[in-house]
Amino acid sequence: MNTHEIINEEKIHQLINEGKATTKEEVLEIIEKARECHGLSLEEAASLLMNEDEEVFNSLLEAARYVKDEIYGKRVVIFAPLYTSNECTNNCLYCGFRVANKHLHRKTLNTDETVKEAKRIVEQGHKRLLLVCGEDQRKTHIDHITAALEAIYKETDIRRINVNAAPMEVEDFKKLKAVGIGTYQIFQETYHRETYKKMHPSGSKSDYDYRLTAIERAFEAGIDDLGIGVLLGLYDYRFDVLATLMHSQYMDEKFHVGPHTISIPRLRPAMDSALKEVPHEVSDKDFKKIVAIYRLTLPYTGIILSTREPAALRDELLNLGVSQVSAGSKTNPGGYGESDEEAAQFETSDERSLGEMLRVICDQGYLPSFCTACYRANRTGEAFMNLAKEAEIHEFCQSNAILTFKEHLLDYGDEETREKGNKLIEKSLKEINNEKLYQLTLERLKEIEEGKRDLFF
DSSP states (O other): OOGGGTSOHHHHHHHHHHHHTOOHHHHHHHHHHHTTSSOOOHHHHHHHHHOOOHHHHHHHHHHHHHHHHHHHTTEEEEEEEEEEEOOOSOOOTTOTTOTTOSSSOOOBOOHHHHHHHHHHHHHHTOOEEEEEEOSOTTTSOHHHHHHHHHHHHHHSOOOEEEEEOOOOOHHHHHHHHHTTEEEEEOOOBOOOHHHHHHHOOSSGGGOHHHHHTHHHHHHHTTOOOEEEEBOBTSSOHHHHHHHHHHHHHHHHHHHSOOOSEEEOOBOOOOTTOSOSSOTTOOOHHHHHHHHHHHHHHOTTSEEEEOTTSOHHHHHHHGGGTOOEEEOSOOOSTTTTTSOOGGGOSSOOSOOOOHHHHHHHHHHTTOEEEOOOHHHHTTOOHHHHHHHHHTTOHHHHHHHHHHHHHHHHHHHHOOHHHHHHHHHHHHHHHTTOOOHHHHHHHHHHHHHHHTTOOOOOO
């Protein structure tokens, strides 16, 4: 496989140069087109990226709000990361887990310890996990990961486990599929080959092409929910955003399935990082632009925001197209049971608890969702994409978000969160346009109040 055909750097630079020549009037026309919720071309995305006009910027943000609400409704999916290991053989210059960091407290959880962490996360009220592992094949091999998934599903009330792990061979991806993986996440970090080589001087991660083609092997193994992303700040964000969109377009054309999610982490300080400053700073304004352009170009794709970002900015980004957020996160193995900042991958900025985050989401008029329905109703891959691209996923999302949030309020909510949440549920019920679905949602809400759990459409 010629990976240069997947990420064509010459084409990306051409798009950037041509985007600079787009007039303000043409850019406003592109934004108006985006409101039709059918996505944009790479050329159109480049024009949006290169425009610095304030009126255009404001129109861009407003359109992103509109498209997000049209496709997904006002729901925001909630999850928590669970780190099983910080042991790693790579030497990524920006990461606290890098092998050259001699001050990091190294730890790999065994299966029992991982289950204990999952139970602590469940005690907060979470139902969805992102399992994250350092890349050390001696410690975090496929059996380490599959044993963790099997045990968590069996011994806790976690209903969906997504996995962020090193690229694998097809046979190992098949093992992941067999134990019920949700989404497989793999980040290229930067698609710019020269920068990638500089940032990953040693270890298995130094192989750009093997990492890029992990998506191909996962699809071959039957995993059709995939998440991608870059670490914003390693290289010019305009290049990496267009490369991410190019990769997404490639996936859609080849597999008829674009990325289920795109993550948008910005480079954060990490203990003993080899980078003393951010190579390519991404301002808050540019960050908002990035979120909006992802939302307009790939309206069907979930956009994930972590606790790397400060609270105020996270709250604002909920209005600009973000559809999934982590809450109450810890980035070190065992972190939900004991605090050890010298074992963490990077510094987090939003330290709010899950309850605090839920109240903020409610105050903004958004609906917290603990839904895992699509994964268990076989609405994955192409089936999910077809619904999302036609804006039909909204109907399922609204009702399932209401049901899972009600369950959370009853089982974990404090008095203030319940009061805010129940008011929001009443309002959200009125937004269900399908009368049959509305009545069924009311019936299932009553069942949940009577003690039933895990009801979904």
